[in-house]
Amino acid sequence: MRLTIHLDTFNCEHPMAFAILWLDKDSRQWSREGHLGLDLPEWGLLHLDCGNTLVCGSNDTTPLCVLEGLDLNGCDGPFEGETGSAQWCAKGARTLMTGHWHVQCIDHEHTAPEHGLFAGGDDA
Template identity: 35%
Template sequence: MRLTILINGPDPTDNHDYALLWLDTEERRWSREAHSGIELPEWGEIENRGTETVLVGSASPAPLCVLHGLQVSRHQEVSGAGGLATLAHEVDPARTDWHWRLQAVDRAQVRAESAVFAGEGLTRPSTFPAHPTYRPHPTPAANVRHTR
């Protein structure tokens, strides 16, 4: 199952910083799909700690972001549609009250397009299936017979 999460300030008309994340609950990985002003690495791993979902980086087990109130059960049941988010890199946590919002839940089996979710380029052993080799289709011009 994949969750789409938006992290931004309490009033997006006043604070335009945001991060859009995909959380793959089966593979226990997340990826940053878009962002402006909220600096997170491109991907990392997910840890569930009670009523919190913790996003850690790919190179370090230190928490980067905590999504308070987001729980995913082992039966893939999601509790919580929004709550507070704590960003570890914030020097002054009182600077901004970050919020997370559940934007979408995709329960379909999705074949990863990104090497991060396909298991390529990882330094640790992966349970991901290998990404198929890309073979471009012949251009239409190569299949056309020219006659006079």
């Protein structure tokens, strides 16, 4: 299962700051599909902690962002339209910034990506 998550409404220097992330529930990886005003790497790993999803870098378990209440192990979700609080804690943030996450789309297909970060092999 893959989810498209929209992060926004962070109180930061750029009033229109947002990020769109593609989360792969099975591989526990994410990729950045779009962003403005939020400094994120191109991809990373997902970790789960007490019903929250931690968006981490590719080589680090320190969260860049915590998606509170987004339980990727839950039987009842996530579902399209689900929302919750997000805590931005990336390196550049001196203090935690609170924003929101929103599930825009859920893809239940198990199609392997042809190209890109999660394709594996030599093309990735």
